[in-house]
Amino acid sequence: MVKSDMQNQKIKNLILEVLEKGYLMSLGTLDEGGVWVADVIYVHDDYLNMYWMSDPDVRHSKALKKHTLVALSITSNAPIEDNMGNQCFGEAEKIEGPRMDLAKKHYAKRKKPEPGENEDVLGGYSWYVVKPKSIDLIYEKLFGFKKQKIEL
Numbered sequence: 001m002v003k004s005d006m007q008n009q010k011i012k013n014l015i016l017e018v019l020e021k022g023y024l025m026s027l028g029t030l031d032e033g034g035v036w037v038a039d040v041i042y043v044h045d046d047y048l049n050m051y052w053m054s055d056p057d058v059r060h061s062k063a064l065k066k067h068t069l070v071a072l073s074i075t076s077n078a079p080i081e082d083n084m085g086n087q088c089f090g091e092a093e094k095i096e097g098p099r100m101d102l103a104k105k106h107y108a109k110r111k112k113p114e115p116g117e118n119e120d121v122l123g124g125y126s127w128y129v130v131k132p133k134s135i136d137l138i139y140e141k142l143f144g145f146k147k148q149k150i151e152l
Helices: 005-021 059-063 100-109
Strands: 024-031 034-044 050-054 069-075 084-095 126-139 148-151
Touching: 005 069, 005 084, 005 126, 005 148, 024 050, 024 059, 034 059, 034 100, 050 100
Parallel strands: none
Antiparallel strands: 024 034, 024 069, 034 050, 050 126, 069 084, 084 126, 126 148
């Protein structure tokens, strides 16, 4: 069944709601040792791309040098909220520069004061982005446990 543009927009808005309410993203990567999952604090943009900072020398960052396909999961983190979350897969990559736009969002999410323009926001870390290929939405209040999927 093909979803209409209006249905896709509704699903996208609900996915954005989950992204706003969530805090940690469980990021699944693959390397020579097998599959690996790491939780990272993320921020997102209006195009459903998710960004995080990581040490380039940790396992999940090293894995992205050879295997850029990742899977991830984000759930709302308040126990009194309805069960909602996003699962997706996509391409991840390291991005260059301090990206003050992302740093400001990241600091706000962590309830830290906004960084100064000349502040070293990375501290040896790097920014990474995942551009989803598809996202499954779980939103129990509206759909029970029937996942709603959008292709990007």
